Amino acid sequence: xxxxxIADNLFQVFVSWELVGVCSFFLIGFYTxxxxxxxxxxxxxxxxxxxxxxxxxxxxxxxxxxxxxxIRELIAALTAGRPPALTDTLWLxxxxxxxxxxxxxxxxxxxxxxxxxAMEGPTPVSALIHAATMVAAGVYLVxxxxxxxxPDVLLVVAYTGCVTLFLAATxxxxxxxxxxxxxYSTVSQLGFMMLALGVGGWAAGLLHxxxxxxxxxxxxxxxxxxxxxxxxxxxxxxxxGLRSKMPVTAWTMLIGVLAISGxxxxxxxxxxxxxxxxxLGYSLAEREHALLFFVPxxxxxxxxxxxxxxxxxxxxxxxxxxxxxxxxxxxVMTVPLILLAAFSIGVAWxxxxxxxxxxxxxxxxxxxxxxxRGFDRPxxxxxxxxxxxxxxxxxxxxxxxxxxxxxxxxxxPDAIPDHPTGVRGFFARKWYFDELxxxxxxxxxxxxxxxxxxxxxxxxxxxDDPATNDRLDWGTLDGWMSAVAGVTVAAGGVSRKLxxxxxxxxxxxxxxxxxxxxxVLTAFGK
Numbered sequence: 001x002x003x004x005x006i007a008d009n010l011f012q013v014f015v016s017w018e019l020v021g022v023c024s025f026f027l028i029g030f031y032t033x034x035x036x037x038x039x040x041x042x043x044x045x046x047x048x049x050x051x052x053x054x055x056x057x058x059x060x061x062x063x064x065x066x067x068x069x070x071i072r073e074l075i076a077a078l079t080a081g082r083p084p085a086l087t088d089t090l091w092l093x094x095x096x097x098x099x100x101x102x103x104x105x106x107x108x109x110x111x112x113x114x115x116x117x118a119m120e121g122p123t124p125v126s127a128l129i130h131a132a133t134m135v136a137a138g139v140y141l142v143x144x145x146x147x148x149x150x151p152d153v154l155l156v157v158a159y160t161g162c163v164t165l166f167l168a169a170t171x172x173x174x175x176x177x178x179x180x181x182x183x184y185s186t187v188s189q190l191g192f193m194m195l196a197l198g199v200g201g202w203a204a205g206l207l208h209x210x211x212x213x214x215x216x217x218x219x220x221x222x223x224x225x226x227x228x229x230x231x232x233x234x235x236x237x238x239x240x241g242l243r244s245k246m247p248v249t250a251w252t253m254l255i256g257v258l259a260i261s262g263x264x265x266x267x268x269x270x271x272x273x274x275x276x277x278x279x280l281g282y283s284l285a286e287r288e289h290a291l292l293f294f295v296p297x298x299x300x301x302x303x304x305x306x307x308x309x310x311x312x313x314x315x316x317x318x319x320x321x322x323x324x325x326x327x328x329x330x331x332v333m334t335v336p337l338i339l340l341a342a343f344s345i346g347v348a349w350x351x352x353x354x355x356x357x358x359x360x361x362x363x364x365x366x367x368x369x370x371x372x373r374g375f376d377r378p379x380x381x382x383x384x385x386x387x388x389x390x391x392x393x394x395x396x397x398x399x400x401x402x403x404x405x406x407x408x409x410x411x412x413p414d415a416i417p418d419h420p421t422g423v424r425g426f427f428a429r430k431w432y433f434d435e436l437x438x439x440x441x442x443x444x445x446x447x448x449x450x451x452x453x454x455x456x457x458x459x460x461x462x463x464d465d466p467a468t469n470d471r472l473d474w475g476t477l478d479g480w481m482s483a484v485a486g487v488t489v490a491a492g493g494v495s496r497k498l499x500x501x502x503x504x505x506x507x508x509x510x511x512x513x514x515x516x517x518x519x520v521l522t523a524f525g526k
Contacts, residue, residue, distance in 0.1 A: 001133050005140075009069040010059050010098075013144075017055070017101065017137065021048050027125040028118045033224045040117035049113040050102020058097025062148075075147045075370070088150075095153030098145055099160075106138025106190045109164040113433050116171075116183040124226030126179060130186040131217035136209060139193045143206050146197065147370045156291075158198025158282075162295050165191025167431060169302040173309070174427045178223045178234045181310045185260065186216060188303065192275050195296055200375030201278030201382065203365035208271035210361060211348050215259035215268060218340035222253035225329040225337065228313060232269060236313040238321035245326040250315040257311050259306040259344040261397045269328040270348040270359040272300065277389040281382030282375075300393050304400030312408045356390060357383075457462055 005014035021044075029041030063069055066077055077083060082091070102108070107115035115135060119126045128137060142149075142157060149157070165188045173186035189212050196205030227234045229246050242252040259268040276296060283293035286339045319325075328334070350358035382389075420428045429435070 008071060010062060010071065011069050013141065014055060014059060020134050020137055024129055028121040030121050030125065034120065037120040039225065040120040044114040044118055047111050048104040051101045051111055053229050054097045054100025060092050061094040061097065065090060073146065078147060091150045091151055095149040096156065099142065099157060102138035102142050103160065106135050106189050108160050108190065108194060109167060112164055112168065115187050116180055119179040120184045123220060123227060127217045127220035130183065131213045135186060135190060139190060139209050142197050143202060144203055147372055148403060151374055154198050158195055158292055161191040161194025161198055162292055165195065165299050166295050169299045169395060170427050171430050172306040174424050176236050178226060178236055178310060178314060181306060182219050182223060188299065192296060195277050195292065196275040196278055198380050199278050199282035199292060201275060202369045203362060204271065204274035204278050206365050207362050208275055211267040211271040212342055212345055215256040218256040218337060219253060222256060222337055225249040225333050228329050229326045230324050233324050236310065238324050239314045240317045241319040242326045243315040246328045248328060248334045248337060252341040254311060255341040255344055257307045261307055261401065262300060262393055265353055266345050267348040270356050270362060273356050273390045273393050276300065276393050277386040278382045280385050280389045282378040284381045287376040297392055297396055301396035301400035304397040305404045306405035308401045308477060309408045312404060333354050339380060357386065514516040
C-alpha cells in the first residue's frame with residue numbers, strides 16, 4: 001500500500017496493485033481449515049483479475065498515445081490540450097480500463113460480490129481490508145487519476161457508485177451475521193465515495209474515504225470483540241442484552257454507528273453531507289441525473305436503519321439465546337476501540353465544529369483538489385445548497401434510526417426468519433448475483449473444461465487397468481502424446497540392451513567403426 005501511494009507512474013501502481021491483491025488473498029484464506037475461507041480467497045482473487053484486465057488495457061492505451069506512464073506527465077499533457085492521437089474512443093477506453101481496475105479493487109457493481117465473503121478471514125484482517133488497504137486502493141486511484149477521465153467516464157463512475165451503494169445497503173438490511181452487515185456497509189460506503197468523485201466532489205469523496213477508515217475499523221474490531229466475548233458467536237439472532245455485559249464495546253460501537261449514519265459533529269457527518277451536497281449540486285445542474293441525489297439520500301436512511309438494527313440486536317433488549325454468555329474483552333482489544341472512537345468523533349473537526357465546511361481535513365483536501373473542467377456550476381450549486389443537503393440527510397438518518405428502534409429494539413427471538421421469502425429473501429440472496437454469475441460464467445466454463453478434457457484424455461478404466469491405460473488412442477491428444485512417450489520408452493529398452501558393460505566389446509565396436517569409416521573414405525577417395 002505504501003508503494004502504491006508513492007508510485008509516480010501507472011506501471012508501478014499496477015505492480016503494487018497486484019501485491020496488495022495477493023496479500024489480501026493470503027489474509028482472507030488465513031483459516032485453512034475452513035473451506036469457506038479458501039473459496040472466499042479464490043473469489044476475491046478471480047474477481048480482481050477481471051478488473052485488472054481492464055486496468056492493463058487502460059495502461060496500454062496511455063502508453064501508446066502519450067509514450068509515458070508517469071501520472072504527472074499524463075495529467076500535464078491532457079491539461080495542456082488533448083493530443084490528436086487521443087481520440088474520443090481511445091480516451092473513453094483508457095478511462096474505462098483504469099476505472100474497471102478500481103471497480104474490482106473497491107468491489108463496485110458488477111464486481112461487488114467478493115468483498116462480503118472476504119470477512120471469512122480473521123476480524124482484524126477484515127478491519128484492515130475493509131477500512132484502510134485493499135478496498136481503499138480503487139477509490140484512491142480514481143482520485144489520483146481524476147483529471148485523466150473524460151466526462152463520459154466520470155458519469156459512469158457516478159452511476160456505478162450510485163447503483164453499488166443502493167444494492168449493498170438493501171442487502172445489509174437483512175443480514176444476520178454481524179460481520180456481513182459491516183461488509184455490505186463497506187461496499188455501500190465505497191459507492192458513496194465513487195459517486196462523489198463521479199459528480200465532481202473530489203475532496204468530498206476522499207474525505208469520506210479518510211473518515212470511513214476510522215469508524216469502519218472501529219466497527220469491525222468491535223464486532224471482533226463481540227465475537228470474542230460471546231465465544232465465537234456472531235449470529236445477531238442469538239445475541240442481545242450485551243450492553244451491560246460489554247459496556248466498552250457497546251458504547252464505542254455506538255459511536256461508530258452514529259458516525260457512519262452521519263450524526264452531527266461526528267466525522268461521518270462532515271464527509272457524508274459533503275458527498276450528498278455535491279450529488280445535489282450535480283442533479284440541480286443536470287436535471288436528467290436527479291437519481292444521483294435521490295438514491296443516495298434514500299440510502300443514507302437505509303444506512304442508519306441497518307446500522308442501528310445491528311446495534312439493537314446485539315446490545316439492546318434481553319439475551320435471545322441463554323447459551324450465549326458475553327463478557328467484556330481484555331484491554332488489548334478495548335483500548336484500540338476507545339482510540340478509534342475518539343478519531344471517529346473528531347478526526348474531521350474544524351472551527352467552528354458545527355460548520356460542516358470548516359473541517360480542517362476537508363480544507364487540506366480542497367487545497368490539493370485538481371482542476372477539472374465541467375464541474376464549476378455543480379460545485380457552485382453544491383456550496384449554495386449544502387445546508388439543504390444537511391437537513392435532508394439528517395432527516396433520512398433520523399427516520400432510518402427510528403424505524404430500526406421500533407422494529408428491532410425489543411424483538412422476540414423468532415422475529416427474524418431463518419429462511420426469508422419475498423423481497424426480504426431476494427435481498428438475503430444478494431439480489432441473486434452469485435447465482436447469475438454461476439449460470440453465465442461458472443457452469444459454462446466448467447462444462448467447457450470437461451468437454452475439452454474428454455477430447456484430450458483417452459478413456460481409462462483406472463490406474464489398475466493396463467488394458468486401457470497402455471493402449472494408444474490416436475483420436476485424442478493424450479493418445480498422441482502417449483505414443484511419443486511409448487516410442488521413447490521402447491527405444492530406450494532396445495538401446496539399453498546394447499550397453500553390456502564389457503570393455504573388450506566396446507573396443508571391438510570402436511575398431512570396427514574406424515575400419516568402416518576408413519573403408520568408406522578410401523572408396524570415395526578413388
